[in-house]
Structures are given as C-alpha cells and as structure tokens.
Amino acid sequence: MKRFAPYKNIRKQATILGLPLSFFALQMISVVVSLLVIIFSFSLSAIVAVFLWNVALFAILSKLSKKSGLFHFQGVLPRYISNKKHSQLDYEEH
Template sequence: MKQYNVYRNIRVRALIFGLPVAYFALQMMAVVGSLMAVIFSFSSMLLIAVGFVNAVLYGVLLKLAQEPRLLQIGVSFPQNISNKKITSYEHYDELS
C-alpha cells in the first residue's frame, strides 16, 4: 500500500521561478509589454535593451523577494503596547 507524507509546511508562500506570485505577475507584465514593443517596432538595439531591462528587473525582484525589509520605510511595530483608552480630553492636575 502506498503511503503519503503529511504536508505540514502550509505557511510557506508559493513561488514561481523563485518569485512570489505578485512579483511574478509584475515580471510577466513587463515581458509581455516588451514583446509588444519588439513586435510593433522591431530594432536590434531595442531587442538587446529589452532583454537587459527584463534581466535587471528579474534580479531586482529576486533581491526584494529575499529581503522584503528593503522596501520598508517606517517602523512596522510600535515600541510599547498599551490598553489605555485614547480620548480627545486632556486630563491634568490643578495646583492651586
């Protein structure tokens, strides 16, 4: 009888050619756009430039997929967490 292993690594993201699905879709849109540019205005320099641009884009997307914090601009998580209710009223002690 054939035995099957239980797939326990369910949280791993799907990858196509080493890219997450969104990055792969962006790469394919660039490839289709460059193919359209080559078809409608055929030039040998354009063909070389399009190949170079697509290769650079693929390298950049691979780098971003490996280190996603490169795109992070601000702080992703606060320093401290509080359950204190936030209101617009100012409370202060009067010293009189």
C-alpha cells in the same frame, strides 16, 4: 528517474521561479509589454534593450524577495488577542 519532493512551505509564501506571486505578476507584465515592443519595433537595439531590461528586473525582484523585511510594515494578526475591556465607557445598562 528523477524524484520530486512536494513543496511543503506553501503557508510560508507561494513562489513561482523564486519570486513571490506579486513580483512574478510584475515580471510577467514586463514580459508582455516587452513582447509588444519587440513586435512593433523591428530594430536589433530594441530587442537587446528589452532583453537587458527583463534580466535586470528579474535580478532586482529576486534581491528584493530575499530581503522580505523591506516591505513588511505590520503583521497580519494583532500581537495579543484579549477580551479585556479597552475603554472606560460603560455601554451596558445596570
């Protein structure tokens, strides 16, 4: 019987099928739109084009998720947390 190990890097980034959640949501929206295109157009070329579109989108999103530094503009937390007064103005009355 095959044993599965729990995914312990959940704080790092949650992934589904190797994609971050936002990319996975984009992929699922593309799949739903593709299904609508297939339902309302009965041509073989549309089915092949939609399949190739989804494969290409998945490949592009996979490469973008590997290069995560592309969209990382600033950190979540400030670099230093301090109680030091940052301005010369004195708001307290003496």
